[in-house]
Amino acid sequence: MTYLKRIAVAIIVVCLHLGSFAQQALWGGQNIVSPEVAADNTVIFRLHAPQATKVQVTGDFLPTQRVDSPYGKTDAPGVAGLVKGTNGIWEYKTAAPLSPELYSYSFIVDGFKTTDPNNVYLIRDVASVTNVFLIGGGKADLYKVNKVPHGTVSRRWYNSPTLKMDRRITIYTPPGYEASTKQYPVFYLLHGMGGDEEAWIALGRTAQILDNLIAQGKASPMIVVMTNGNAAQEAAPGESSLNYYKPTMQLPKTMEGSMEESFPDVVTFIDKNYRTIKNKTGRAIAGLSMGGFHSLHISKQYPDMFDYVGLFSAAIMPDKNAKSPVYENMDEKLKVQFSKKPKLYWIGIGKTDFLYKANEEFRKMLDEKGYKYTYHESEGGHIWRNWRIYLTDFAPLLFK
Known part of the structure; x- marks a missing residue:
């Protein structure tokens, strides 16, 4: 065997050995099915x-x-x-x-x-x-990736002049958006305490739910914008200039008015960069827990911005130390909002949710004022199982 042939054989042997090692690293896990x-x-x-x-x-x-x-x-x-x-x-x-x-x-x-x-x-x-x-099976089939036309999920950065920073949002555009020239309504979907712009797309299965509802003709094609409700954050943990750090629920600027005051920055960005219906009839807002709190106060603060409002297991009243003008004159602001006759004001809560009593008292006040709303009471408490159900029930009611 010539010298060159010996070198070639040696290279092949080394490559085979490395390949075998790589296969071991790749397949060396437990050969167990779970679950x-x-x-x-x-x-x-x-x-x-x-x-x-x-x-x-x-x-x-x-x-x-x-x-x-x-x-x-x-x-x-x-x-x-x-x-x-x-x-x-x-x-x-x-x-x-x-x-x-x-x-x-x-x-x-x-x-x-x-x-x-x-x-x-x-x-x-x-x-x-x-x-x-x-x-x-049942509603859970909406959470699956099925053989239907699919929308697009993107992460975009926008500038918030109010918060003086660039921030990230997650945006779902419906199937056919890229090839279309039509204008679409926009649904702003907000997360709860400790969440971020990834929560609804991951835990809430928003893209799968909207793909399936639209394919079944049960929901109108719509853009869904999932914001980061923590006004001190640029983006979700690991996705900002802070890089990797341990996430926490104890964040500043969550329920003290900054999110509500800065929300028009998001709407302005979306209307500028997407083909949207740029009026109240083409906008909806909903959120879970803290996001329900934001939805309540944003919608009453800007009564000409949203025709559809959803409160999912919502916190209702601000902390007594929250001094933002957003929370002042709540009765008067609700009066103005309901005088403009929103097309849908939807409240959902679980029977064992720790926020049940607060929602009950809020509904009692709405009843006393004669403000019309739709109410959905479910089993269970403050859990994603309920919030996915609320999304599947709420989305088909929008933009009809």
């Missing part, structure tokens, strides 16, 4: 942890438990124990089939909460990262 969804919608969770003494699973597929929180009693995911097999694999099978829904879960191994190494599907909610899985 495994059976045909009857029972689900098995598995974890290989031969040295563990106790393994549990926690998630919103389990019966909730009432726990204390800074806001009073609220719902928290239940916990169930896994059983250890002789091969070191722990298993838990749901006692009954699960109803259609997008579920989240985590493992607890000897007291340490962790994700499932055999499930690559993860979602971040504030500072928590959990695995997810989907049981199809």
Whole structure:
């Protein structure tokens, strides 16, 4: 064998070795299916942890438990124990089939909460990262990517003169927007405390829901704008000039008027850069929790801006220390807003939501004033399961 041939053979051997090493790195994980969804919608969770003494699973597929929180009693995911097999694999099978829904879960191994190494599907909610899985059927089919025309999801930066910074928003444009010349209505969809411009697109499944509702003819094609309601932030954690840091719910400039005062900056940007219907009849605003609070106060502060308003598990009254003029003269501002006869004022709340009483008192006031609204009461509490349902119910009512 010549010298050159020996070199060529050596190179091939090295490449094969490196390829084998790369394959090991790629495929060296546990060969376990978890979660495994059976045909009857029972689900098995598995974890290989031969040295563990106790393994549990926690998630919103389990019966909730009432726990204390800074806001009073609220719902928290239940916990169930896994059983250890002789091969070191722990298993838990749901006692009954699960109803259609997008579920989240985590493992607890000897007291340490962790994700499932055999499930690559993860979602971040504030500072928590959990695995997810989907049981199809019913409304949950709207949360799936189905074989229908798809819209476009983009992240855009806009300048806010009011906040004196560039900020990021997430925008959904409906199927066919790019090839069209028509003008579209705009739905501004706001997140809750600790969330950001990623929350509704990830946890809320907004793009999937709108794609499916539009394809079924149940919702009008619309642009959906998902803002960052934390007025001190440029963008979601890891997406701003601050780079990587631990997300937190304790953020400044959330419910003290800055978001409401600066909101016209967002509307101006969207109307300038997208083919929109630039009047009240072509705009809707809704949000969950803190986003519902923002929607309430933005819509009354600018009564000629939105014809459709949605309050999803909304906080209602500002903190007593919030001194913004946005929150002054609330009765007078609501009177002006309702005198202009908004086409839809929609309120949704769960029966065990810690904000239920505040919403009940707000509705009582609306009733006493004779202000018309649509009310939807659901099971459960302050949870994404409800907010996805509210979106699927609210969106078809818009721009009709």
